[in-house]
Amino acid sequence: MENNTNYHIPVLFQESIDALVIKPNGTYVDVTFGGGGHARAIFEQLNPEGKLIVFDQDSDAKKNAWEAPNFHFVAANFAFLKNHLQLLRVNHVDGILADLGVSSHQFDTGERGFSIRESAPLDMRMNQQSGKSAFHVVNEYEEHELNRIFRNYGELKNARGIASEIIRKRADGVIATTGDLMHMLKRFAPKFKDHKFYAQVFQAIRIEVNQELQVLEDMLTQAADVLAPGGRLVVISYHSLEDRPVKNFMKRGSFSGEIEKDFFGNVQKPLTEIVRHPIVSSDEENERNPRARSAKLRIAEKNA
Numbered sequence: 001m002e003n004n005t006n007y008h009i010p011v012l013f014q015e016s017i018d019a020l021v022i023k024p025n026g027t028y029v030d031v032t033f034g035g036g037g038h039a040r041a042i043f044e045q046l047n048p049e050g051k052l053i054v055f056d057q058d059s060d061a062k063k064n065a066w067e068a069p070n071f072h073f074v075a076a077n078f079a080f081l082k083n084h085l086q087l088l089r090v091n092h093v094d095g096i097l098a099d100l101g102v103s104s105h106q107f108d109t110g111e112r113g114f115s116i117r118e119s120a121p122l123d124m125r126m127n128q129q130s131g132k133s134a135f136h137v138v139n140e141y142e143e144h145e146l147n148r149i150f151r152n153y154g155e156l157k158n159a160r161g162i163a164s165e166i167i168r169k170r171a172d173g174v175i176a177t178t179g180d181l182m183h184m185l186k187r188f189a190p191k192f193k194d195h196k197f198y199a200q201v202f203q204a205i206r207i208e209v210n211q212e213l214q215v216l217e218d219m220l221t222q223a224a225d226v227l228a229p230g231g232r233l234v235v236i237s238y239h240s241l242e243d244r245p246v247k248n249f250m251k252r253g254s255f256s257g258e259i260e261k262d263f264f265g266n267v268q269k270p271l272t273e274i275v276r277h278p279i280v281s282s283d284e285e286n287e288r289n290p291r292a293r294s295a296k297l298r299i300a301e302k303n304a
Contacts, residue, residue: 010037026094031078057127079215119179154204224270227302271300
């Protein structure tokens with residue numbers, strides 16, 4: 001059973017598998033199946049009594065699934081983790097792995113609109129059956145909404161000007177492609193840092209289209225509920241907006257970063273972090289897979 005590296009090159013591969021501390025008869029969930037690289041490594045360590053459940057809302061990912069009595073592919077967003085586990089009559093699991101963000105396949109499939117390397121339809125939907133696309137965001141959002149997403153999700157200092165420019169340009173006609181969008185924002189792109197600028201613009205729109213931060217929080221909350229005592233939560237993030245809620249939830253049990261206590265002053269948090277600082281990729285992995293450069297791996301264990 002080989003990894004489909006044409007679809008996606010797994011990041012921090014061995015580190016994340018080791019972090020799960022896999023029991024051969026355990027039940028594990030990969031909420032970001034993609035090319036199946038991490039999932040295959042988990043499955044190979046299970047005996048027939050073990051079980052692997054994988055989630056992916058991208059219909060392309062299902063092509064990488066395989067048939068086995070103890071393997072289950074769930075074609076859904078991981079925000080519905082708990083519901084689908086209940087449908088499978090699974091109450092508790094021994095480990096959950098999440099490799100966040102956009103897969104290599106999604107970036108490399110030009111017509112999906114995730115990449116800044118070529119002009120493509122404004123799409124950016126991870127689930128191509130969902131209604132809202134990047135086209136809707138760019139062409140239909142009010143100026144204050146565009147300002148919000150570029151400021152909050154793209155962390156762009158000139159968010160207001162970018163939003164205003166989009167409103168002005170679309171008055172002359174629809175903005176149909178990623179190339180159109182990049183061209184109209186060219187004057188905002190800093191010299192020699194234009195790639196980073198466009199990546200931030202695309203990130204902001206993509207997060208809004210897919211509601212990535214909200215579904216991440218939903219998944220983390222449900223993960224804490226379904227993990228058995230001693231079960232592991234392993235999360236790989238690629239930018240600060242993803243890493244922050246993961247870090248706060250693992251460290252303090254809240255997304256705000258505030259520690260919550262009960263009436264008696266006991267700290268209320270479902271998880272205990274296993275590593276104080278995130279694990280990052282080696283220089284060798286960064287050379288082999290540049291996407292790994294921004295990756296951070298965090299590990300937590302469910303409290304008894």
